[in-house]
Amino acid sequence: MIELKDVHKAFGTNxxxxxxxxxxxxxxxxxxxxxxxxxxxxxxxCILGLIRHDAGEILLDGKDVTKGDRDAFLARxxxxxxxxxxxxxxxxxxxxxxxxxxxSLKRPKDEAREIAIExxxxxxxxxxxxxxFPAELSGGMQKRVGLARAIAAEPEIIFFDEPTTGLDPIxxxxxxxxxxxxxxxxxxxAMTITHDMTSVRAIADNVAMLHDGVIKWTGPVAExxxxxxxxxxxxxxxxxxxxxxxxx
Amino acid sequence: MSAITxxxxxxxxxxxxxxxxxxxxxxxxxxxxxxLARPPFYGREFLQALxxxxxxxxxxxxMTALFTGGALALQIYAGxxxxxxxxxxxxxxxxxxxxxxxxxxxxxxxxxxxxxxIAAEIGTxxxxxxxxxxxxxxxxxxxxxxxxxxLAATLAVPVLVGVGDVIGIMGGFxxxxxxxxFGAGTYLHNTIDFLETWDVVSGLIKGAVFGFIVALxxxxxxMQSGRGAQGVGRATKAAVVAASVLILASxxxxxxxxxxx
Numbered sequence: 308m309i310e311l312k313d314v315h316k317a318f319g320t321n322x323x324x325x326x327x328x329x330x331x332x333x334x335x336x337x338x339x340x341x342x343x344x345x346x347x348x349x350x351x352x353c354i355l356g357l358i359r360h361d362a363g364e365i366l367l368d369g370k371d372v373t374k375g376d377r378d379a380f381l382a383r384x385x386x387x388x389x390x391x392x393x394x395x396x397x398x399x400x401x402x403x404x405x406x407x408x409x410x411s412l413k414r415p416k417d418e419a420r421e422i423a424i425e426x427x428x429x430x431x432x433x434x435x436x437x438x439x440f441p442a443e444l445s446g447g448m449q450k451r452v453g454l455a456r457a458i459a460a461e462p463e464i465i466f467f468d469e470p471t472t473g474l475d476p477i478x479x480x481x482x483x484x485x486x487x488x489x490x491x492x493x494x495x496x497a498m499t500i501t502h503d504m505t506s507v508r509a510i511a512d513n514v515a516m517l518h519d520g521v522i523k524w525t526g527p528v529a530e531x532x533x534x535x536x537x538x539x540x541x542x543x544x545x546x547x548x549x550x551x552x553x554x555x
Numbered sequence: 556m557s558a559i560t561x562x563x564x565x566x567x568x569x570x571x572x573x574x575x576x577x578x579x580x581x582x583x584x585x586x587x588x589x590x591l592a593r594p595p596f597y598g599r600e601f602l603q604a605l606x607x608x609x610x611x612x613x614x615x616x617x618m619t620a621l622f623t624g625g626a627l628a629l630q631i632y633a634g635x636x637x638x639x640x641x642x643x644x645x646x647x648x649x650x651x652x653x654x655x656x657x658x659x660x661x662x663x664x665x666x667x668x669x670x671x672x673i674a675a676e677i678g679t680x681x682x683x684x685x686x687x688x689x690x691x692x693x694x695x696x697x698x699x700x701x702x703x704x705x706l707a708a709t710l711a712v713p714v715l716v717g718v719g720d721v722i723g724i725m726g727g728f729x730x731x732x733x734x735x736x737f738g739a740g741t742y743l744h745n746t747i748d749f750l751e752t753w754d755v756v757s758g759l760i761k762g763a764v765f766g767f768i769v770a771l772x773x774x775x776x777x778m779q780s781g782r783g784a785q786g787v788g789r790a791t792k793a794a795v796v797a798a799s800v801l802i803l804a805s806x807x808x809x810x811x812x813x814x815x816x
Contacts (some may be wrong), residue, residue, distance in 0.1 A: 321792075352687070355690070355691060357687050357690055357691070378693050379693060381690070381692075381693045382693055384691060385691075386688070386691045388684045388688055389684070390683055390684060392683060392684040392685050392687065392688035393684075393685075393688075394680075394685055405692050405694075406692050406693065409595065409597070409694065409695065410595065410693050411693070412693075412813070456692075475572070
């Protein structure tokens with residue numbers, strides 16, 4: 308279980324997180340929604356320790372994420388980055404098997420390649436793509452490779468940062484379905500950040516709405532449409548009028 | 556009154572900012588060096604960096620040395636003629652190249668080629684979240700990106716300087732024999748007789764220091780890169796400028812240390 312308790316983070320005078328409280332039970336899929344610049348990515352990066360939060364507590368299975376063995380902590384996570392964040396200098400299979408080629412999870416090269424090809428197949432890519440470089444792939448394919456890399460070491464927790472940004476609606480649907488299938492199949496805990504309401508409905512068990520540095524609403528996805536929360540209503544219906552100020 | 560204090564305040568802020576930056580670079584350098592003693596080590600990345608920084612810089616360093624050696628021979632001959640000292644050409648070319656021009660010009664050429672490429676590569680990795688991806692894949696970017704490059708440059712640049720010394724002396728030899736009517740045997744004899752081991756070794760030590768500076772600046776500014784193409788461009792420019800200035804400054808300090816009476 309991941310718990311955020313009164314988490315604060317500011318960059319200079321810009322207070323991004325102002326007391327975030329959120330619980331993600333083990334084995335569930337939580338989707339965080341909210342406008343651009345509301346701190347969704349910052350919250351995610353704070354959990355991973357990529358950014359250090361200023362105050363509050365972030366707990367993983369009851370333990371403070373800032374303490375203890377960092378490698379063991381990170382080994383439990385997989386992450387799909389917004390732009391894929393694939394390593395340009397490495398072929399696709401080495402991107403997927405990155406974790407399996409070095410460090411505590413190191414496997415023999417042949418075995419790592421086999422696992423990489425199997426994961427590529429799982430996300431709908433043929434083995435022929437394995438020896439290509441990321442620059443030779445389309446945006447959708449890069450997202451799939453990123454997804455394959457995120458699940459390569461079979462993590463317990465997977466984070467997805469804007470998984471469908473920049474993709475056409477059909478490819479977005481494919482990625483959403485893949486994420487849902489993989490999360491269910493692996494029994495992983497998932498946390499997704501997105502603006503895309505189609506993704507929310509496809510991926511989420513639970514939804515949290517982040518606005519003004521705090522969680523405005525959280526609950527099961529089935530209750531989202533009837534929440535009665537003005538912020539959530541405005542966001543999910545994409546209305547310009549409402550409590551969330553639209554900058555024009 | 557404020558007309559006087561305002562510029563002073565601005566100056567003070569700039570001095571503080573400069574000192575803070577020196578501190579950040581020093582911490583970055585210390586952090587890099589301490590990773591030498593802390594596994595894991597990434598041998599493949601080190602060999603790739605060695606190839607990029609060493610082998611692929613050879614043509615540019617070699618060409619620089621060749622033309623510098625030739626031009627130096629012409630200049631010393633013309634200058635020496637004022638004192639009827641034309642015969643010192645081979646020894647001055649050799650000493651000038653090995654002690655000073657070989658390492659400094661080699662270092663500056665490597666700074667232009669390598670510091671820019673390292674800063675651009677790491678800067679792009681930063682803005683495309685590849686550095687964050689490395690962390691989430693349990694890989695320390697300092698170990699995976701910085702240490703192999705800094706180590707490779709520290710080892711490769713002295714070798715480049717050594718090769719450059721030989722090519723530069725050959726440039727002087729070609730001009731001396733071809734244009735200035737030196738006998739080939741006499742030229743080589745004068746070169747070898749007056750050249751001391753310390754002349755060469757001091758240049759190689761300078762090369763190692765310059766290599767360290769070049770890669771460190773490339774990595775530091777790459778890691779500090781701002782967002783977007785403009786951020787990467789600024790990081791690249793800053794890396795080359797900082798590496799070049801530090802090479803020239805450290806060259807003076809090393810020359811003081813090695814050769815002042």
